[in-house]
Amino acid sequence: MEFFLQLLFSFKVIEPDARAGDLCTRREYARWLVVASNSLSRNTYSKVYPAMYIENVSELAFDDVTTEDPDFPFIQGLAEAGLISSKLSRSDMNIAENIQDNHYFFSPDSPLSRQDLVSWKMALDKRQLPEVDKNSLYKTSGYIDIDKIDTAAWPALVADLGAEDQSITALAFGFTRLFQPDKPVTKGQAALALSTGDYAEVVMEELARIEADKIAEAAVNAHGALVAEVEKQINASFERELTREKEKIETLEKLAEEARAELDKLRAEREEEKNALLRGRATVESEIQVLSKLRCEVEEQLQNVLSKKVEINFEKNRIEKLQKEIENENQAAVQLQYELEVERKALSMARAWAEDEAKKAREHARALEEARNQWERQGIKVVVEAGLEDDASAGVTWANAGKEHPVDEAINRAESLLEKLKSFAGEMKVRSSHALERVMQYVRSLISSLKQRAAEARQGCADLGAAAASKAKNVSSEAKAFGSSVGDRSKKVVEECKDGLEKLVHRFKTD
Structure with a gap:
């Protein structure tokens, strides 16, 4: 039955959403019947046209x-065609259908019932x-419920049963002895x-088609x-050939x-080398700027060294003068x-002789x-001359000469002067030693600073010369020459300071 639904749908008789198992209403069957008469009927006289209502x-x-x-x-349209019982055909029908209160x-x-379908x-x-x-x-149908069938439907049932196997009852309901006239029918049966x-011929032709x-x-x-x-x-x-060609193309693309990767790598290496050269150039x-600054600093240091050398020479001359004065005083x-x-x-000899x-x-x-005392005790009076008295008094003077004689005073003054000279000489030695120690300490500090600066300058020049030599030979040669000249000058200054200091120390040691 689903097949007949699809078949009638192809003739645009039935809607596409109709399903064979759903119950069919009276309005649907009336609509389908009119549309089928116009779509499937080949005779004009058997077509039922939809009615047009004209007012009044x-x-x-x-x-x-x-x-x-x-x-x-x-x-x-069905009612006006007299195909169904209505108010228009009630005078021709023996039994009225659904008449209630003259309606x-x-x-x-x-x-839709079975008897209406047929x-x-x-x-x-x-x-x-x-x-x-x-x-x-x-006799024709063999139905046992004929009394339930509307008498108006009897002729239609007999006419349908006359088609035997192609009748509606045989195709839609199969073999049955109970017609059940009021039983609803499905859309598939309709x-x-x-x-x-x-319409069977048209349907069969459509089916054959x-x-x-x-x-x-x-x-x-x-x-x-x-x-x-x-x-x-x-x-x-073609796919095999295409695959081969694709493999060749892929191989060529890989190559x-x-x-391309090799070229990119070479390009990157060239760029890296270029950047390295630019960085090296910038370095x-x-x-070069650092070397120029260092050169200026070294020149300033050389100027400082020269000024220090002048000061050292001045101090050296002053120390030499002081040493000469000390030597003269000594x-x-x-x-x-x-x-x-x-x-x-x-x-001392005169004093010893005088004593x-x-x-x-x-x-x-x-x-x-x-003797005088003895002679006086014996009664002999001894007269001493004035000269002898003077000699006696002079003897007393000689006895006290060790304390009051000018020679002792001269000796004492000489000894005190000698002590003062010794103390002065000691003080002069201490002062000169302190002065020499300060000078030597100053010279040592100056020499150490000069050595340190010379070493730093030599090391900086050597490092910068080595770095510049790997990147630029000309700059390296200039840096090395400048570093060697600075080192030679520094060495000369240090050696001169050492010689001057050794001479000063030697002089003080000999003095």
Whole structure:
């Protein structure tokens, strides 16, 4: 039945959303019946046209189907064609359908019954239905529920059963002894009923066309499959050839990519070398600037060294003058010391002689005094002359000469002068040693600073010369020459300072 739905859908009789298992309403079957008569009928006299309502002229066939109903043209058309019972045909029908209070209803949304399915279709297919009674209907159909069937549907049932295997009842309901006239029918059964009778030829032709289309489609599909197989083989061969060509192209692309990568690598190396050269150039220029600054600093240091050398020479001359003065003073002090020593020795000898003479005179005077005393005790008066008294008093003077004589004073002054000279000489030595120590310390610090600066200058010149030699030979040669000249000058200054210091130390040691 689904097949008949699809078949009628191809004729645009049934809507595409209709399903075979759904119940069919009276309005749907009426609409499909009118559309099928216009689409499937080959005879003009068997076509049912939709009705056109003319106000104040047309009469409504049913009270519940107005002009606002979307299926009014189809239901009104069937009623006006006399295919279904309505107010228009009630005078010709023996039994009225759905008459309530003088109103005639179609009930469009009610399910379509079996007897309406057969009677409406037979009324359209058969212009003249046979006269049938209950016995003839029973003989023809064998239904045991004939009493439930509407008598108006008996002729349609007999006419349908006359088609035997191609009848609606045989195709839609199969073998049955219970007709069940009020039982609802499905949309699939309605589609099957529409495909019978006068429309069967068209449906069969359409079916044959569909089968032919299927056969043609199968042939086309077979031819297409053959063509596809051939194309597949050709495509496979072409794919193999294309794969080979692609492999060749990929190989060439890989080679080209490798060559491109190699070129990029070489370009990067060239760029790196270029950048390295630029950096080296910038480094050389910066080192040249550093060398120029260092040269200026070394020249300033040389100027400082020269000024220090001048100061050292000045201090050296001043120290030499001071040394000469100290030597002269030492010589004068030594001469004076020698003279004082000679005078002291002479005075010592004179003093010793005077003391001996005074001692002898005192002893002689004592002896004379004792003799006088003895003579006076014996009564002999001794008269001493004035000269002898003077000699006696002179003896007393000689006895005290060790303390009061000018020679002792001279000796004492000479000794004190000698001590002062010694202390002065010691102070001069201490002062000169301190001065020499300060000078030597200053010279040592100057020499150490000069050595350090010379070493730093030599090291800086050597480093810068080595760095510049690897990058620029000309700059390296200039730096080395300048460094060697600075080193020679520094060495000369240091050697001169050392020689001057050694001479000063040697002089002080000899003095």
